[in-house]
Amino acid sequence: MKIAVVGLGLIGGSLAKTIKKNTKHSCYGIDTNRETIALALHQEAIDGEIAPDMLSDMDVVIISLYAGATVKFALDNIHNFKKGAVVTDTCGIKSEIVSKLEKPLSEVGVHFVGCHPMAGREFSGFQYALDNLFDNASCILTPTDNTNIVALELLKRLAKEMRFRRVVESTPERHDKVIAFTSQLAHVVSASYVKSPSLFEQDGFSAGSFKDMTRVAYLNENMWSELFILNKEALLPEIDSIISALTDYRNSIAESDAEKLRSLLRDSRDLKEKSNRQIANIK
Amino acid sequence: MKIAVVGLGLIGGSLAKTIKKNTKHSCYGIDTNRETIALALHQEAIDGEIAPDMLSDMDVVIISLYAGATVKFALDNIHNFKKGAVVTDTCGIKSEIVSKLEKPLSEVGVHFVGCHPMAGREFSGFQYALDNLFDNASCILTPTDNTNIVALELLKRLAKEMRFRRVVESTPERHDKVIAFTSQLAHVVSASYVKSPSLFEQDGFSAGSFKDMTRVAYLNENMWSELFILNKEALLPEIDSIISALTDYRNSIAESDAEKLRSLLRDSRDLKEKSNRQIANIK
Numbered sequence: 001m002k003i004a005v006v007g008l009g010l011i012g013g014s015l016a017k018t019i020k021k022n023t024k025h026s027c028y029g030i031d032t033n034r035e036t037i038a039l040a041l042h043q044e045a046i047d048g049e050i051a052p053d054m055l056s057d058m059d060v061v062i063i064s065l066y067a068g069a070t071v072k073f074a075l076d077n078i079h080n081f082k083k084g085a086v087v088t089d090t091c092g093i094k095s096e097i098v099s100k101l102e103k104p105l106s107e108v109g110v111h112f113v114g115c116h117p118m119a120g121r122e123f124s125g126f127q128y129a130l131d132n133l134f135d136n137a138s139c140i141l142t143p144t145d146n147t148n149i150v151a152l153e154l155l156k157r158l159a160k161e162m163r164f165r166r167v168v169e170s171t172p173e174r175h176d177k178v179i180a181f182t183s184q185l186a187h188v189v190s191a192s193y194v195k196s197p198s199l200f201e202q203d204g205f206s207a208g209s210f211k212d213m214t215r216v217a218y219l220n221e222n223m224w225s226e227l228f229i230l231n232k233e234a235l236l237p238e239i240d241s242i243i244s245a246l247t248d249y250r251n252s253i254a255e256s257d258a259e260k261l262r263s264l265l266r267d268s269r270d271l272k273e274k275s276n277r278q279i280a281n282i283k
Numbered sequence: 284m285k286i287a288v289v290g291l292g293l294i295g296g297s298l299a300k301t302i303k304k305n306t307k308h309s310c311y312g313i314d315t316n317r318e319t320i321a322l323a324l325h326q327e328a329i330d331g332e333i334a335p336d337m338l339s340d341m342d343v344v345i346i347s348l349y350a351g352a353t354v355k356f357a358l359d360n361i362h363n364f365k366k367g368a369v370v371t372d373t374c375g376i377k378s379e380i381v382s383k384l385e386k387p388l389s390e391v392g393v394h395f396v397g398c399h400p401m402a403g404r405e406f407s408g409f410q411y412a413l414d415n416l417f418d419n420a421s422c423i424l425t426p427t428d429n430t431n432i433v434a435l436e437l438l439k440r441l442a443k444e445m446r447f448r449r450v451v452e453s454t455p456e457r458h459d460k461v462i463a464f465t466s467q468l469a470h471v472v473s474a475s476y477v478k479s480p481s482l483f484e485q486d487g488f489s490a491g492s493f494k495d496m497t498r499v500a501y502l503n504e505n506m507w508s509e510l511f512i513l514n515k516e517a518l519l520p521e522i523d524s525i526i527s528a529l530t531d532y533r534n535s536i537a538e539s540d541a542e543k544l545r546s547l548l549r550d551s552r553d554l555k556e557k558s559n560r561q562i563a564n565i566k
Contacts, residue, residue, distance in 0.1 A: 182481075183492055189525075190492070190496075191528075191547070199464075199554055206465045207469075209499045213468075214555060225548060228536050228544060238479055249474065250526070265504035266504045268475075275485075
């Protein structure tokens with residue numbers, strides 16, 4: 001197949017490198033940054049650069065831009081895609097993207113299926129792209145009742161060829177709800193953790209738990225602010241939930257209520273244990 | 284030297300194993316659990332069991348019990364320690380311990396120095412003890428103006444022989460303030476994170492950030508409730524700080540205030556970056 005990757009940033013660049021490393025497909029790139037294209041060609045992450053009007057020659061188009069830019073690119077180029085081509089994306093939210101792209105693309109005979117490759121690094125840009133970024137990652141595909149089954153199967157096969165650890169299917173809505181908890185909330189919490197005045201006093205005292213808590217605080221404000229606001233319906237209840245749980249802990253500690261505190265901690269441990277068991281059962 | 288470890292749990296058991304593995308000192312154990320003693324003897328983590336009245340023969344006594352039990356054991360056995368012996372502990376808070384033990388022990392000619400070996404696992408008990416638990420850990424010693432310098436130097440030398448990665452000195456007060464942020468807050472946040480109703484819906488969606496956030500939620504409620512309450516003066520401001528930061532994020536998302544959100548995220552990233560640089564400079 002001929003595959004185009006639009007946007008050779010960390011994720012797009014890593015996808016291109018993975019396609020070249022693990023599959024026999026050709027991979028072409030589109031990026032507004034000349035240096036990125038030069039580097040991608042030099043590193044053989046792509047077989048060539050293409051102009052948008054050459055998308056008509058592509059079997060699969062992976063748009064790997066921010067959410068708003070993804071929708072804009074797809075609609076601006078709606079007449080460039082080949083009839084029967086499969087178009088997908090890599091955004092961290094799915095309802096917004098799928099609701100804006102599935103119908104218009106389908107009306108011109110192009111199959112859109114939402115995708116979220118679940119991996120990342122704390123850096124942005126092609127220079128950080130890796131050909132093994134997805135080796136341990138889930139690839140989430142978000143079909144709807146209207147999704148073309150052949151297009152979905154083609155993307156599932158491609159993800160497996162690329163050696164994602166796992167391919168998961170979900171509705172766009174369920175994706176957004178779960179991702180609000182497992183990924184977006186983690187980033188909000190980490191970004192909140194580092195705001196303590198104690199941050200610069202922790203020399204020599206930082207256990208593994210501190211490193212874990214603050215690892216993802218280094219984030220790209222343009223990408224994440226867009227994702228948080230687009231997914232606020234799912235994300236706000238998660239932030240409220242952790243603030244409420246923190247407040248329960250806070251109050252039992254403030255009142256030196258050891259019994260209440262032990263019961264809160266026991267409840268957390270039971271939940272963690274059950275969740276571990278659930279994950280182990282699934283694997 | 285003859286060293287006694289009182290309480291062969293995860294930490295005490297790991298200390299005993301590390302002393303036997305990395306030093307030439309003899310190591311004796313005290314534990315109320317017969318099976319623990321049998322297992323420690325079988326695994327050669329100790330050279331023998333001793334009764335409390337045999338503490339009079341020990342050069343160093345490491346009390347590795349919960350905070351309240353540590354103070355009680357030391358005071359109950361105050362006349363069993365050898366004159367000139369060095370007594371230390373392993374509790375996660377230090378002001379409470381040092382303020383209750385330094386003076387009375389000093390009055391009978393025994394040197395107390397507080398200690399916090401900065402390592403742990405999510406399990407408790409000798410069966411989880413490891414002879415390499417401290418290989419990557421800091422050993423924090425908390426001398427005061429009244430600390431006997433020879434006793435302090437002896438413990439520093441012992442920690443180095445045991446091959447802690449680093450030996451750090453701090454006042455008990457600074458220890459408690461920093462640990463509230465780097466360790467206790469991380470445990471409160473992790474224990475709060477798992478209370479979301481979404482916990483059991485995250486199959487296949489859990490990125491590394493989720494695993495990091497929830498790793499330490501599996502905690503011993505008896506030990507941690509005691510530590511949190513004893514250190515509440517330092518811990519409460521940290522919980523308040525993260526609740527306040529989370530609330531700022533929450534409100535800017537609720538209001539779809541992209542500019543404010545970007546600025547909050549940029550600030551978090553700058554802080555994380557500065558903190559990384561500080562840690563790198565120290566190493």
